[in-house]
Amino acid sequence: MRFARFFIALVAAALLAGCAGEPNEATGAPGAASPASPTSPTLEVHEARAQLMPDVGAVYLKLVNSGQAADRLVAIETDAASSAETHETVVEDGVMRMVPRPEGFEIPAGGSVELVPGGKHIMLLEPRPPRDEAEASTLSLTLRFATSEPIVIEAPVAAMPGSGSEHAGHGSAHDSHGSDPGSHGSDPGSHGMEEG
Amino acid sequence: MGRRIRFLIILCVGVGWLLGCQPAQQWNGTELEPPAPAPGLAGLNWNGEPFELADHAGKVAIVFFGYTMCPDVCPFTLAKIKGITQQLGTSAEDLAVVFVSVDPHRDSVERLARYVPNFNSEFFGLHLDTDQVDALKSTWDVTVQYGQPKDGPGTDSFYYVDHTGTYFIVDRQGQLRLTFPPNATAEQMVPDLEALLEA
Numbered sequence: 001m002r003f004a005r006f007f008i009a010l011v012a013a014a015l016l017a018g019c020a021g022e023p024n025e026a027t028g029a030p031g032a033a034s035p036a037s038p039t040s041p042t043l044e045v046h047e048a049r050a051q052l053m054p055d056v057g058a059v060y061l062k063l064v065n066s067g068q069a070a071d072r073l074v075a076i077e078t079d080a081a082s083s084a085e086t087h088e089t090v091v092e093d094g095v096m097r098m099v100p101r102p103e104g105f106e107i108p109a110g111g112s113v114e115l116v117p118g119g120k121h122i123m124l125l126e127p128r129p130p131r132d133e134a135e136a137s138t139l140s141l142t143l144r145f146a147t148s149e150p151i152v153i154e155a156p157v158a159a160m161p162g163s164g165s166e167h168a169g170h171g172s173a174h175d176s177h178g179s180d181p182g183s184h185g186s187d188p189g190s191h192g193m194e195e196g
Numbered sequence: 197m198g199r200r201i202r203f204l205i206i207l208c209v210g211v212g213w214l215l216g217c218q219p220a221q222q223w224n225g226t227e228l229e230p231p232a233p234a235p236g237l238a239g240l241n242w243n244g245e246p247f248e249l250a251d252h253a254g255k256v257a258i259v260f261f262g263y264t265m266c267p268d269v270c271p272f273t274l275a276k277i278k279g280i281t282q283q284l285g286t287s288a289e290d291l292a293v294v295f296v297s298v299d300p301h302r303d304s305v306e307r308l309a310r311y312v313p314n315f316n317s318e319f320f321g322l323h324l325d326t327d328q329v330d331a332l333k334s335t336w337d338v339t340v341q342y343g344q345p346k347d348g349p350g351t352d353s354f355y356y357v358d359h360t361g362t363y364f365i366v367d368r369q370g371q372l373r374l375t376f377p378p379n380a381t382a383e384q385m386v387p388d389l390e391a392l393l394e395a
Contacts, residue, residue: 054310056267056354089268091378095339096269096361117272118379124267125346125354 042067043107043148048155050124050139051117057081057124059141059155060115065107072146073113074104080139081124088120098123104146221391224384225365225374234259234366235335237296239322242308247320249294250370256392257292257366261338263299263357264311269378273361274315280382280389281316287393290368293319298340298359300326336364367392 048061065071076084086101105113105120115121122141130136138154145151237249237259249257258277262270274295281288295312297303305323312321324332332338338360347353361378365388373392376385 051267051271053267053271054264054307056265058267087268091361093339094360094362094377095341095358096378097358098268098343098356118269121268 039069040067041065041069041071041107041109041145041148043071043145043151045143045151045153048141048153050155050157052124052127052139052157055126057127058117059084059122059124059139060117061122061153061155062112062114063105063107063143064112065109068109069147070109071107071148072104073107073143074146075144076122077142077144078124078140080128080130080135080141082126082128083124084141085123085125086120087123089118091118107145223374223388223391225363225376225380225388227374228372231367231371231373234364234370234372237294237322237336239296239324239328240305242305242312242321242323244305244309247294247322249292249366252292253370254368255290255292256368256389257294258389259294259296259336259364259366260362261296261298261332261336261340261359262361263297263359264303264307265299265354266357269361273378274312274319276382277319278315280386281318283382283386284389284393287390290393291389294322295319296322296324296332298324298329298332298338299357300324300329336360338362365389365392368395 042065044064044066046062046064048059050059051057059076063073073086076086078084086104088099088101090097090099101120105115107113113120127139137157139157141153141155143151143153234249234257237247239247241247249259260273260277262273264270277293281291281293284291293316297308300323303323308321308323312319329340333340339358340360341358343356343358345351345353345355363376363378363380363385364372365374365376367373374388
């Protein structure tokens, strides 16, 4: 089922990219991030979600590179926060340290990089109050890469973990970049710490 | 008479053997051997009321450290503990969950009041003053390091607080019994907490 959905999304993206004649930056559709070439990276964004707290936030996602060349997430742009940076939480001797990663995150050829709670993530500073309901439920980000064309994503916004409405905003926007909407439906608390 | 004494001796030996053969409690967490009295912990709860850990003797306590401007791990830590209390059911009534802010500059009682009850209004969220936070380093062996403000030293801009992410578990007798690492799962913590709550 997942494969079928993925396959349909891939075909649709390929058709869209082929018809439009240019990368589909507006939707961040899978496979549309870079021109088709046997030696270029081919990126997809999966499981994007934003976690907003008062004054700070984080975005988690999975970047999959099915191409034959590595790429690197080097910058994130958004109007939804005063800044968005690549950071990583590391644990050393029981101490949790936040380490800025200005070099970004590599996405190996034929591999992936996961941004998860307690690990690599995009940190948002001073998230702006949403102007309407759409902005309250999704957060728009442009992911910039060393090689590939930028990808625009609409990350569903989760409420504060533990508030009982963690899954608010998970919906169609989540599907638009080809991920499985059920793949991260668990409590983000336990999900994150297991991987932390 | 002799028969009675013989019976008592056999009974004592049997009971002793049984007790001796009882398997020791297997903990998922790291056991502090021997247990020691939990260090003192006092501050202001998010509702403005004074809090002292010693006042909660008779309960099992989870004590952990963090700050509300923590973008990544802390909210998930609190969510995990909330999940644990739900798994424990009514036993959780005897569990004191104590989130201690190590960021006294930003985490006022008012700010904690907007944060902690979102997870569970029964959780304690402690504001400590700077000296009290400094004291944690020796009493609870907690590391707290403040990062440089984002816009440079002396500015009122965002800064990180690197801090110990260990969970400290205090038993009903006020003894520090177990610790768990920051990435411990609810599945690892719940059985240990149940054992301490049943003791």
